[in-house]
Amino acid sequence: MDSSRKDHRKDIVLEHIVEAHVATASPVSSKMVAARMGGNVSSATIRNVMSELEHHGLIEQPHTSAGRIPTNEGYRRYVSMRTNKVRQRKKEAERLAREYTLRVETIKEIIEKTTFLISRELHNAGVMIWPGMDNVYLRHLELVKVRSEVILAVLVTMTNAVKNYLIKLDSGIAVSELEKVARYVNENYAASPIARISDSMRETLDGDAVSDETGKILRTAIKVFDDVSKESLSNDIYWEGIDNFMDEPEFSDISFIRGLFQVFSEKKRELADILTRDLSSGDIKVYVGEECGLEMMRGCSMVTCGYFFRGKTVGRMGVVGPTRMDYDRALRTVSCLSDLISAKLDEFDVER
Amino acid sequence: MDSSRKDHRKDIVLEHIVEAHVATASPVSSKMVAARMGGNVSSATIRNVMSELEHHGLIEQPHTSAGRIPTNEGYRRYVSMRTNKVRQRKKEAERLAREYTLRVETIKEIIEKTTFLISRELHNAGVMIWPGMDNVYLRHLELVKVRSEVILAVLVTMTNAVKNYLIKLDSGIAVSELEKVARYVNENYAASPIARISDSMRETLDGDAVSDETGKILRTAIKVFDDVSKESLSNDIYWEGIDNFMDEPEFSDISFIRGLFQVFSEKKRELADILTRDLSSGDIKVYVGEECGLEMMRGCSMVTCGYFFRGKTVGRMGVVGPTRMDYDRALRTVSCLSDLISAKLDEFDVER
DNA sequence: TTTTGGCACTCGGGTGAAACGAGTGCTAAA
């Protein structure tokens, strides 16, 4: 048998090992692989192939006299054999699309619905980051006085998210003045990217003739948008369904669950940062085990994909589960949902 | 020894059993109780008392040849001996008070801070319900047009909570008209209890001379506030620190944790309802085990206390932990935090 | 050269007997 065919068989065996292990959660024996391959090879042959795969670090034995399980590298190889052939199943896509036919008018609803669907479909945790400030467009601003020098800025974005920020001004301000500021912003900056509003205002202020009145308004508005951008530097994260983990045998160790839970609560910033880091591309990305950089994610994998608004990647969504995950299905579902919600988001954008 | 002194000793022994069990998490032996009582009674005497306590259903043996652990009834009795003597420790109260000296301007911040403090102080989960609509007072309303017949109502409450509701009108409406409605509401209903605004408007509408213009405004406003009240019938719940459970030996069984986690996620409504039910009183309340009515809370206790705004109980806050909980400390901490945040909330209310 | 049957070896898991010891209940004496 020539070497290329031999390599191909190695991949086939690895595939079977991964898939059998995903299905059964226990080590896979040579006999089992032989059976899965139709019985036209003997287990002894498979044993030879397996020992090579082990040599390459793609599979390992939990102990002598046990079958093999894929290593992180094994999963990684398996995944890279898969990612280029993500074929969406039409029926599945249609079924998922129907889930969004009900009233979905805000990005909040989209995020809740999507993470819910991911967790339900894949029996794992669904995660999603909100669009960051540089990709969020203003629909409406309202300023509410809270105390003499403290105001509440309420922003409604083009994707109908309502965000509020408490802002401490340098000096007291009259309600009528606040109204003027809000009106000015709504008239001049509706549909602008929020992160760039304060800079654009500074230009106006530095530029030619600006009346005293307008100057005062601008200075307050600049303070507001500076604070807003500062307060939400990194994307916010939302998740759902982490209790699905608890069914998986690999998480029977409670300290594992605890660590993982912390990734989703106290340390959710770090998780959000990982997803934010990948925003430059909207492609599907797979992290196997600690690849993502979080020690506590050992034993877990994450399959994520960007979602789009106005043609730009504005956020990411995906699934977190054990490394022993049905990657094929995960890739399919995540990419399908990404398409669906990106289309939905663009509906928010039509001029009315 | 006369019978009243005898009964008193029973209580002392129960107290020691509860406290020792809380500390060690294992069954308490007669020898251990004798030692805790200063060694002037023998273990044999304690054994007699214990057998009586067992007879009364206050303690039980996990098996022969083991010490005793308190039953739910035992905890209940222990707690009722305690609740009337909740004495706040001054130093502790001052330490907690300092946690709120930093900027806390909105009820959201208060809720996050308080549940965090509860979970940190008591190493259990902190829970808190938001004030319900009938106790929430309007500070400001803003109406933003989303689509021809869909608007977004953004409410700012007196406690600086920002809530938003998507509302589907019966017919399209102009932006200028929306502005009029919002202005009318802000001028006439600021500082009113939100749940009663639509009724009050209906009265105005049914009453004497109302101009066509005002009538139109009122009808839209009524639709808005009807929808708002409808959408938030029950109080919203917030929690923090349920991972603290995972350290306790009684939760080493993962299915327990899973059930509990569901109480805090999918079934959080039921938990919120339990707290809402108790809103009539602001007193401290203790649920031992399934007393609260949730089967999944078996093995858990909940210590809650109301918090106040304008002298009325508007919400509840407390701690959820294993029945084997330091009730003394829980009662102290919860009641202390209730006082602190009620005072803080009232600061929001001063006329400005 | 590759595949395969055969076989010895490994090692985790399950089973059962035995020893241990913490804790009890009861009794009789203080």
Next chain:
DNA sequence: TTTAGCACTCGTTTCACCCGAGTGCCAAAA
């Protein structure tokens, strides 16, 4: 009424044992 003493119980730990799934290697077959 309290207490010392003692027999008894029963969960836990330990150890020896066996079973069987699975491997690695070798020599024969293809």
